[in-house]
Amino acid sequence: MISCSEAVRQLWEYIEEGLDPRDRGRVDEHLAFCRTCCGEMEFARELRSFLADRPPAYLPPELENRFNRFLTDLDSKEAR
Amino acid sequence: MAVTDERVRFQEVAREQLPWLFSLARRLAGEEAEDVVQECLTKAYRNFDDLRDTVAAPAWFRTILVNCARDRFRREASGIDETPLEDVSDYSLYRTIAEEDPWPYSDSVHVDFLQSFSEDDVWKVLDAIQPKYRVPLVLVHMEGIPTRDVSRMLGVPLNTVLSWLHRGRKQFEKELWQYADRSGLLRERKESST
Numbered sequence: 569m570i571s572c573s574e575a576v577r578q579l580w581e582y583i584e585e586g587l588d589p590r591d592r593g594r595v596d597e598h599l600a601f602c603r604t605c606c607g608e609m610e611f612a613r614e615l616r617s618f619l620a621d622r623p624p625a626y627l628p629p630e631l632e633n634r635f636n637r638f639l640t641d642l643d644s645k646e647a648r
Numbered sequence: 649m650a651v652t653d654e655r656v657r658f659q660e661v662a663r664e665q666l667p668w669l670f671s672l673a674r675r676l677a678g679e680e681a682e683d684v685v686q687e688c689l690t691k692a693y694r695n696f697d698d699l700r701d702t703v704a705a706p707a708w709f710r711t712i713l714v715n716c717a718r719d720r721f722r723r724e725a726s727g728i729d730e731t732p733l734e735d736v737s738d739y740s741l742y743r744t745i746a747e748e749d750p751w752p753y754s755d756s757v758h759v760d761f762l763q764s765f766s767e768d769d770v771w772k773v774l775d776a777i778q779p780k781y782r783v784p785l786v787l788v789h790m791e792g793i794p795t796r797d798v799s800r801m802l803g804v805p806l807n808t809v810l811s812w813l814h815r816g817r818k819q820f821e822k823e824l825w826q827y828a829d830r831s832g833l834l835r836e837r838k839e840s841s842t
Contacts, residue, residue, distance in 0.1 A: 625671035
């Protein structure tokens, strides 16, 4: 039976179905009796969504103006 | 690039990419995001001939931006003594929240904890992570790029990316807690719930 530390190390790959069947079976076996690691796994799912579901890309207008000026000036800078 | 049409085409393509390029740069390079985007635009302009099909523009700009950010981190790291970081591989934010129980009346303290972070807070937490670990964390978990592609993009073996990801996630967990404690997020929520 793998330890909690080993199980936690593999949880994200487990969630993302990146483990090979043998390692997946070992994590399953551990989760079947370890309540703490089941909690770790649920929290890893939450954290994964938290990272992935960030607000859409936003460019503040003042920065948009600065980048547009930069793009316009780029040609003359590079030609020097 | 002497042809005016090409110059105009570059500006059009680049402008379309700006919002998410800046967003990615903000996550990768924090306060230096604007400089990183400008470096990326300059390199992209010089090599625009390499972009054959504008459909590939997002991935093409993204690779240039990631390289610009990494070059900057390397320059900043040179000359600085690397002090070994505290080992965070066994840190657990899940256990810390359960043990500290910041909001005893909450039925969903772990979810509530994550929901107390604004986007600005997340940027600050990311800033505190070592760049080596921050870059794969952002690319894989925030940008949704497969680990194999990140391994190719960074020029390191897949196992190295997986190991950096594990450390990056653990550093992120630890920094979330420390940031919440330091910045008063835990206290604010406690006060608003009473």
